[in-house]
Amino acid sequence: MKKMSRAALAARFIPSALSAAWAQVDSGRRIEIPGENGMIVRSFRFVDLESPVEYFDAWLTPIPHFFVRNHMQEPSEFDPTEWQLTIGGEVEKPLTLTLADIAKLPTHSVVNTLECAGNGRGFYRPQVPGVQWSRGAVGTARFSGPRLHDVLDRAGVKPTGKHVMFRGLDEAPGKVPPFIRSIPIEKALDANTLLATHMNGEPLPKHHGFPARALVPGWVGAASCKWLTEIKVLDAEFVGNFMNPGYRLPNRPVQPGESVKPEDTHPVTALNVKSVISGPLDNAKLKAGPLIVRGAAWAGEADVVKVEISTDGGSSWKPAKLGHEQSLYAWRLWTYNWNASRGDHTILSRATDNQGRTQPATPVWNPSGYFYNAYDRVNIHVA
Numbered sequence: 001m002k003k004m005s006r007a008a009l010a011a012r013f014i015p016s017a018l019s020a021a022w023a024q025v026d027s028g029r030r031i032e033i034p035g036e037n038g039m040i041v042r043s044f045r046f047v048d049l050e051s052p053v054e055y056f057d058a059w060l061t062p063i064p065h066f067f068v069r070n071h072m073q074e075p076s077e078f079d080p081t082e083w084q085l086t087i088g089g090e091v092e093k094p095l096t097l098t099l100a101d102i103a104k105l106p107t108h109s110v111v112n113t114l115e116c117a118g119n120g121r122g123f124y125r126p127q128v129p130g131v132q133w134s135r136g137a138v139g140t141a142r143f144s145g146p147r148l149h150d151v152l153d154r155a156g157v158k159p160t161g162k163h164v165m166f167r168g169l170d171e172a173p174g175k176v177p178p179f180i181r182s183i184p185i186e187k188a189l190d191a192n193t194l195l196a197t198h199m200n201g202e203p204l205p206k207h208h209g210f211p212a213r214a215l216v217p218g219w220v221g222a223a224s225c226k227w228l229t230e231i232k233v234l235d236a237e238f239v240g241n242f243m244n245p246g247y248r249l250p251n252r253p254v255q256p257g258e259s260v261k262p263e264d265t266h267p268v269t270a271l272n273v274k275s276v277i278s279g280p281l282d283n284a285k286l287k288a289g290p291l292i293v294r295g296a297a298w299a300g301e302a303d304v305v306k307v308e309i310s311t312d313g314g315s316s317w318k319p320a321k322l323g324h325e326q327s328l329y330a331w332r333l334w335t336y337n338w339n340a341s342r343g344d345h346t347i348l349s350r351a352t353d354n355q356g357r358t359q360p361a362t363p364v365w366n367p368s369g370y371f372y373n374a375y376d377r378v379n380i381h382v383a
Ligand code: MTE
Pocket: 066, 067, 068, 069, 070, 071, 072, 114, 115, 116, 117, 167, 168, 169, 170, 179, 207, 208, 209, 220, 221, 222, 223, 224, 225, 226, 227
């Protein structure tokens, strides 16, 4: 088992000239450090990579441009032929599957927009501790593998089975609790919930959970446990750090500094409605004339029905054109043709979904900095 030191990780993800700067990221200052493939390095302690928004010009995000979020050290190198996945708990027939067993099961594909619950945390004021993501802890990929339903059917879920727990192989340093979370049985048995082994047609890369991860479409990324080693059917929600206090929201809006009792919170599940502007970039200096404003919009388990653009700081809104590529759980790309006149302009985008949700002007502040979804905004100067 080979572990990478922090220095080795830093050397791998950033040009050496910048390696001294990573200490400032770890110390909580929000500076943007360019990493491999143009990604923004948000943390080296455990690899956290953010996509710059200009990469959101493709419906399927290429793997080198797909964000990475790790709570701890990725698993050490292992021999995939020795990897095993156990399925136990409230089942009739506990199972152990190898990669070869999984490859024999019927495969299903789901195009899913995966977003970290903390995407946009860096915009909350007052600031919230945690990875200071900007807009790019999100990406869309085609995930493939057997349906989790088919795997659980082979083990036979007992009527007492109400939740399904996933455990990853990643390595928790010191007293850090392992990354274990659970989802309700209804979502686990949904026809689009996968035991994913492939991403955009390739075997899952190491960063994204090789050899198998859960894919819980439309839900926060944290539900989609990577490097799976154990699936356990439980009679109740799993009790552990990453279920409580982690990944919960207050049942009602709270003020910064107000204390919230655990019983007044609920787990984060499906994603919010949200859009981002991928071009022009913030602070761009452009020439007057025709300009295409572009971006992406998503809404978790709901469908985006409308994206509106304001080029006058929010006084008036016009509809953007939604791209033709679409799939349940996947973002829609959009464009808006505009004739830019000279001067300074603020461009805003806001999406609406088929559940009637619209992005708000002001986000709902919460102590963990989850679900930031205020209008997206870029300032440009047209000369
Ligand atoms: N699974 C394990 N085992 N360990 C982790 O740290 N991070 C989760 C989830 N699955 C995580 C995990 C979080 S918070 C997110 S947002 C997604 O993985 C990110 O998936 P990605 O790195 O493939 O983009």
